[in-house]
Amino acid sequence: MSAPDRVADTPVFFLAGGTGISAETLGNLMLNQFPTVRFLRRKIPFITTVEVARQVVAEVDAAMTSSVTPLVFSTVADEEVRTELQKTRCAFIDLFGSHLDAIERVLHVNASHNRAGLHGLGDPRRYEQRMKAVEFAMEHDDGQSLRNLPQAELILIAPSRCGKTPTSMYLALQHGIKVANYPLVEEDFRASDLPRPIRPYADRCFGLISTAARLSQVRGERRPGSTYASLAQCSYELRRAEALYHQHRIPSINSASMSVEEMAAVIMQTRRMNNLA
């Protein structure tokens, strides 16, 4: 569709013994440091045998031209597989192996250098906790059910369309936190108390706000031209929500300028939730 580029895009490969999520995430963080370069990304997960590694090397090497050297990010841990991958003529960036030696020296323990811990469910209890948290967040989305609200570790509150749902899902799925979310509506804005169902749990609440412009845009996509989406209404609701947060000492963040990942990190830091143990 677009005009052909003068300079060829640089091929980038993310190789992994597991899902490739880490290779991709960390690799992309690094690529973001080169905003003027265009990359053509490809992920190759589950490289678990030397035979597969050999095929992968052939494949990435085929992307090499006289003018462009592809970048290869790898989080493969298995030593034999890694040795095979390192035969590539592309630029091989070993995100994993290169640091293991340093860690071995500090711990005075040899790394197992295998795929254990890269596969399967990881810590089964922690995985179970995450899956149960997703279930909880689904049931307690948008105030749908209040049945198990006392079990919520965190309650996100906000006017409609400020980002409660994706933030809840992220906290549940990634961090195993039991999150409920509760919408602030017209009658809540007229009251000075917190809505009755969440009143006993102010210390677990966290507020989201947005900017009026952003909120109006998001609401407009759902109900174009409505009062609900009008700048005046959005501005009013946000002002009232902020007053409510302030009055009840509920910490809050602005979802207009932050990603769900960032909001999750800030919320957990503010509420001192440590899910790493």
Next chain:
Amino acid sequence: MSAPDRVADTPVFFLAGGTGISAETLGNLMLNQFPTVRFLRRKIPFITTVEVARQVVAEVDAAMTSSVTPLVFSTVADEEVRTELQKTRCAFIDLFGSHLDAIERVLHVNASHNRAGLHGLGDPRRYEQRMKAVEFAMEHDDGQSLRNLPQAELILIAPSRCGKTPTSMYLALQHGIKVANYPLVEEDFRASDLPRPIRPYADRCFGLISTAARLSQVRGERRPGSTYASLAQCSYELRRAEALYHQHRIPSINSASMSVEEMAAVIMQTRRMNNLA
């Protein structure tokens, strides 16, 4: 609660300029290579100034004892902040900076070495796509709404409690894929056709199964002692589901032995969904 250990746990710090997700994920991948060592993990996100870095160094150095050297994983990109962090006496594992030089040489471009791209929403279009996908997945969870089914890029099908919901959420939230999920119920098991609502979209379907033992356990937590949770019923449903997948050439995976991350990677690879562009 537990008896005190002879050997002190090794403190581990994940430091980052952003949310710390990459530092944590990749650091943990490496720590998994040392299954005999016990770690005490702590994440310190949003280290964006030299002053904060100085405080962080004081904090991590305080965890150092005569017998234990803490591990510090860092994805901080900002050069001044990194230089400050490197003053720590702990083992400093720079997941980021150590590779940037290599990439610069390959690309013949200098890294911006700043926090751009580590903050904010990243690519706004891609972020928007992910948030919209979460909304879609919520609306189309468990066959609740069929309204926009034609827009689904992927339809997960399975008997109840095989992991459709968390897998859908993960694919939506992390990869921006519009996923619907649809439950296979008694009447579907007696038929040889696919359920009517999804019949036109067999080429977008992906099946989940589980083991009878695992499914029975998960269902038992919800409805203990029920026929629904019985081994016989679970076994029957899984057999029928597998037959249905086979008959309609719907690829499938077993959720009993895989994490949502792994299932997502396999599904995307099988369906050749590339969300990296």
